[in-house]
Structure formats: structure tokens, C-alpha cells
Amino acid sequence: MNTQPFRSDIGVIGLGVMGKNLALNIADNGYQVAAFDLDSEKVNAAINQETAERKADKAPRMLGCNNLTEMLASLVKPRVIVLSVPAGGPVDGVCNALIDAGIETDDIIVDTGNSLWTDTVEREARFKGKFVFFSSAVSGGEVGARFGPSLMPSGNKDAWQYVAPVWKAMAAKVDPETGLPIERFEPGNPVIEGEPCTTYIGPAGSGHYVKMVHNGIEYADMQLICEAYQLLHDGLGLSAHEIGDIFHGWNQGSLNSYLMEISAEVLQQDDPLTGKPLVEMILDKAGQKGTGLWTAVSSLQIGCPAPTIAEAVYARAVSTQKVLRVDLSTKLAGPAKVTLTDAEKAEFIANLEDALYCAKVCCYAQGFQLMAMAAKEQDWSLDFAEIAKIWRAGCIIRATFLQSITKAYQDDAELANLLMAKTFSDSLSAKHMNWRKTVAASVMQGIPAPCISSAVAYYDSYRSETLPANLLQGQRDFFGAHTFERTDKPAGEKYHLDWSAKERTLSKV
Known part of the structure; x- marks a missing residue:
């Protein structure tokens, strides 16, 4: 030029x-x-x-x-x-x-x-x-x-x-x-x-689609960190500064990322007007510009499970219902406050670090699977190793974590889901019990953790050889003659049971 x-x-x-x-x-x-x-x-x-x-x-x-x-x-x-x-x-x-x-x-x-x-x-x-x-x-x-x-x-x-x-x-x-x-x-x-x-x-359109999914992952990653903050603040009674210190420590390890770094900094910032932690003076109503919503909608249209991304969008929507939340906070019962020993608190924090990592893996798995399914539908040839590489710096979700994703796709460009990559399947298998303990603690203490919880359900769904969709298909066939496939017949063959007949008969459709 x-x-x-x-x-x-x-x-x-x-x-x-x-x-x-x-x-x-x-x-x-x-x-x-x-x-x-x-x-x-x-x-x-x-x-x-x-x-x-x-x-x-x-x-x-x-x-x-x-x-x-x-x-x-x-x-x-x-x-x-x-x-x-x-x-x-x-x-x-x-x-x-x-x-x-x-x-x-x-x-x-x-x-x-x-x-x-x-x-x-x-x-x-x-x-x-x-x-x-x-x-x-x-x-x-x-x-x-x-x-x-x-x-x-x-x-x-x-x-x-x-x-x-x-x-x-x-x-x-x-x-x-x-x-x-x-x-x-x-x-x-x-x-x-x-x-x-x-x-x-x-x-x-493919570049803007990839950016849209990037933003959906961003929504989920931010919400995961926010849930960890609330679990530490409400569950353990830690101050904003103490949680900032914990986040700073996590940022030195596998959770290293721009979002973790700035979250620690936000939590350690005092309010110039009151001297209190600034985060405590910020109204808990989150805004959004729509790209996370677009990602959730696209996942529903394509039929790609992305529950953690969708829950992050819902979490922002719930946050805007401030008046209703204030009203219901005095009407709906919750569990009694639990007092933990110092040793129990240390265990809780360690479990939460593992839970955050596992949920983050699932969040990225959802985003990359969504891009793969969209690419197939639109006849795009997307290079997921290259996409992971260009997210390692410059963008909001930049993280050391993306180096592992890059290698996973370099090792297997046809990887159907990040959960299949050995580095991630091994780490999730090693950490999942701590993840479950975190989710159980959030439920028993009445602290909402929709993204961390949805991510463990996503993990369990994919490790389940059999899901209750068999009963669901039976229900659909009962009221709408929507048919079903059989486990003992070739894939694609459809069957219907005549549920209204006195003697119910099975027919191939």
C-alpha cells in the first residue's frame, strides 16, 4: 500500500x-x-x-x-x-x-x-x-x-x-x-x-458468527466468576478484598485469564465516595447488548446444547428484576446460615477453584460445538485450532486455557466436543467430585449458581450412555403419534404404538 x-x-x-x-x-x-x-x-x-x-x-x-x-x-x-x-x-x-x-x-x-x-x-x-x-x-x-x-x-x-x-x-x-x-x-x-x-x-458472516459465539462464551465466563464471588461472599462471609486476593491467586494457575485478572482488580477497588469496596456500591442489575442472547437463540435453532451460555443470559435477565427480588427476598424461605471452620473454608475454596475450571471447560465445549454445528449447516470450513489461537490475546476471553484448546484441535481437527480431548477428559474426571461438592453447597446454602450447576448437568448428560429421552419419546408417541426408534432395530426405522386401541399393536411407520 x-x-x-x-x-x-x-x-x-x-x-x-x-x-x-x-x-x-x-x-x-x-x-x-x-x-x-x-x-x-x-x-x-x-x-x-x-x-x-x-x-x-x-x-x-x-x-x-x-x-x-x-x-x-x-x-x-x-x-x-x-x-x-x-x-x-x-x-x-x-x-x-x-x-x-x-x-x-x-x-x-x-x-x-x-x-x-x-x-x-x-x-x-x-x-x-x-x-x-x-x-x-x-x-x-x-x-x-x-x-x-x-x-x-x-x-x-x-x-x-x-x-x-x-x-x-x-x-x-x-x-x-x-x-x-x-x-x-x-x-x-x-x-x-x-x-x-x-x-x-x-x-x-462466518467471522461475525464466531465473534457472536465468543461473546456467548464471554457472558458465561463472566457469570461463572460472579457466581464464585457470591459463593465466597455469601457462603463464607469473605470481604471483597479477601475474594480479590483469592482470585489473584487463582489467576496464577490454570484459571489465568483477562476476566479473572480484572475481576480481582474490581474487587480490590475502594469506592472514592464512601471508602467501602466499590463492588458493594454498584447496583446488581446487569446490562447486555444482545450478542449473548443471539448465541443462545442460535443454539436453540440449531439444536446444539449450550445451557451454560443460555443460563448466563438468563442470569442477567433475573438481575434486572431488582424490585421483584427485593420483595420476594422477604417472602420466600431459604436455608439457615451455615458456620464453617477454617479448615472447611479452605476446602470450600479449593473445591470452588476446581468447579470454576470444570465449568469453564464445559462453557468452551458448548461454544466450539455450536460453531461446528453452524459450520456444517452453513457449509463453512472453520479451523478451530486457528480460532482458539486468535483468542489467546487481544480479546475479552483471552486466557492461558486457550493454549490447551489450540493443541486439542491441532491433535484432532475433527474433535466432536472438547470433552473428548484427553487433556480435558482427564482433568474433569479428576476434579468432578469437588465440582459436585460446590454445587451441593450452593444448593444447601441457598446461593444461586445457575452456570456452575448447568455445566455439571451438561457434563453428566454427555457421560450418560442412556438418557430419559426414551420415556419422552414414549410420551410424544402417546399423545401425538410422533413415533420412536427402537434399540433393537436399525437406526432411522420409525415405530408407533396404537395407544388408543383395546389391544395395543406396534407398527413400523
Whole structure:
């Protein structure tokens, strides 16, 4: 790509938190950026930040544009324009405005927002012949966008080949041997060593689908940590600071992750206004932007069990019912408070650490199985080892744990479920009793742990050779003649019992 002064290599439209930081990240990696936003103050803020961060002896790397026509005129061809605007109508609005401004057929428009994957598929078809619509999901939040996110691009392969150098430059990097992030939060000094956390995912929509599942796993992982917090706080009576210390310790082992790290930090933060632990001053009503819900809905549509992800969505929904919860807290009976000895508390904490690890494995197993079933339905060829690799840094669910997932899929690319990988089947088999003790304790103490509990039910369901679905099929055949298969006949053969007849007869359907 051209890097001559005053000629822009890439455009960025939408200079909110994510867009501005992506633009600065791209500029740090040696590309000239044309920046535009309908809000001129955001354009000025981006230019001012680039100026402040740029070394005095370096030429400007960012051009603020007053309109789309000016942006198009500044870009080398074929033009590459990154959209960082809210999902839905705003994406279509900008695309149509670019058509009016003179975008050309071989120009590439990259949607980096949290778009629903089916919208991405539809857009690629609708804008074909007008320009190349490409998509790249982004994970990592504000800091990730600025210094290295995880990027999940999908769509036109030729477009990917053209933008790949930029994507690999601005993506987060990991040490290929350890799987640990290589991080440096210095403007103008990007990380260039290590493996980039981006790879071509597949056809249109697949990248946003993978990001959607990433967010579903994120919902579950966050809720699992929150349940551990409540079990320690309500069950053992530990303070926020004490729990933060426990989480910090867990973060040094198999539970090492970004979410565990920040959870420890949140718990150890005092409120500037009252001096109490900040977490105790935050209202217990959780928000959501919909991607976790999309994941749960997709799992139901495809018929892929993802109960832990779904329970995480339900947990946020229950949290919003604050008034009702306050009312029912005085009306519904619960168990009496249990007092534990110091030795019992230590055992409880150790059990909980194992339970959290086991539930986390099941959470990822659900997400990867969902991606596999969606890929089969959509005829996508997804490389799950590569997907696990690009989640090792830059994204919200980055964790040492993902190195093990990467190896599991490298050893067996056709792995039907992560629970089948020896490293995970062995660890869950070794830890499951402590997991069960945690779930039993949560029930007996009346402390809700829907994700930890649903995960153990998921585990037990998959280790059960026979489930009570035989009775369920009998029920369905009784009231609706829905038929059933037999254990002693070839798979696929359907039978029906005439339940209403005086002498019930069996017939092959």
C-alpha cells in the first residue's frame, strides 16, 4: 500500500471509542489514515490525539476529513474503508452514503461492528457489484482496539488478501510457544513480534458468527466468576478484598485469564465516595447488548446444547428484576446460615477453584460445538485450532486455557466436543467430585449458581450412555403419534404404538 504523505492508505468512518482507537492503532503500524465522523468534534479529538502521541520528528499519519467525498479523494485505489458504527441501520446508511459519494466496484468496505451474522451475509449479496462488502469482527474493547485486538475477518478472499497486512499488523500478538500475550501499551511503539491474533475465518458472516459465539462464551465466563464471588461472599462471609486476593491467586494457575485478572482488580477497588469496596456500591442489575442472547437463540435453532451460555443470559435477565427480588427476598424461605471452620473454608475454596475450571471447560465445549454445528449447516470450513489461537490475546476471553484448546484441535481437527480431548477428559474426571461438592453447597446454602450447576448437568448428560429421552419419546408417541426408534432395530426405522386401541399393536411407520 502507498504510504506517501497526504495520500491515505485506509479510511476509518466512525470515531467513537472503538473507531478512534482502531485508527490510531493502524497509524502506529505505519499506515496513513483518513478519518471521518458525522460529529466533527470526534474528528478533531482523533487528530489531536494523533498529534499528541506522534514523535516530533515524524510526519502526520492521520487526515481529518470533512465529508465522505473528501475521504474518497484522499484514498489510494482500491480504497479500503473501515466502518466502526453501530450495528444495524447505521451500517446500511453509511454504505448507501458511500455509493452516493462515488465508491467504486473494487473498493473494499469493512464492517467492524457487532453485526448479526445473517445481516452480514445479506449485505455482501446486496452490495455486490457496487463495492466489495467485507466484515471483520473485533474483540478487545478500548485498550484492545488501541494496542492490539483479536480480529475475525470473513468474506471475499481477494479482499482478505489485500487487507491482511494491515490486519496482521494491528492485531494482538502472542508468544507461539507459551501462548501468552506479548503486550506493550506505548503509542507509536506497536508489538511486531509474535503470532498475530487474526486469521481468515471463512465466507461472509462466518467471522461475525464466531465473534457472536465468543461473546456467548464471554457472558458465561463472566457469570461463572460472579457466581464464585457470591459463593465466597455469601457462603463464607469473605470481604471483597479477601475474594480479590483469592482470585489473584487463582489467576496464577490454570484459571489465568483477562476476566479473572480484572475481576480481582474490581474487587480490590475502594469506592472514592464512601471508602467501602466499590463492588458493594454498584447496583446488581446487569446490562447486555444482545450478542449473548443471539448465541443462545442460535443454539436453540440449531439444536446444539449450550445451557451454560443460555443460563448466563438468563442470569442477567433475573438481575434486572431488582424490585421483584427485593420483595420476594422477604417472602420466600431459604436455608439457615451455615458456620464453617477454617479448615472447611479452605476446602470450600479449593473445591470452588476446581468447579470454576470444570465449568469453564464445559462453557468452551458448548461454544466450539455450536460453531461446528453452524459450520456444517452453513457449509463453512472453520479451523478451530486457528480460532482458539486468535483468542489467546487481544480479546475479552483471552486466557492461558486457550493454549490447551489450540493443541486439542491441532491433535484432532475433527474433535466432536472438547470433552473428548484427553487433556480435558482427564482433568474433569479428576476434579468432578469437588465440582459436585460446590454445587451441593450452593444448593444447601441457598446461593444461586445457575452456570456452575448447568455445566455439571451438561457434563453428566454427555457421560450418560442412556438418557430419559426414551420415556419422552414414549410420551410424544402417546399423545401425538410422533413415533420412536427402537434399540433393537436399525437406526432411522420409525415405530408407533396404537395407544388408543383395546389391544395395543406396534407398527413400523
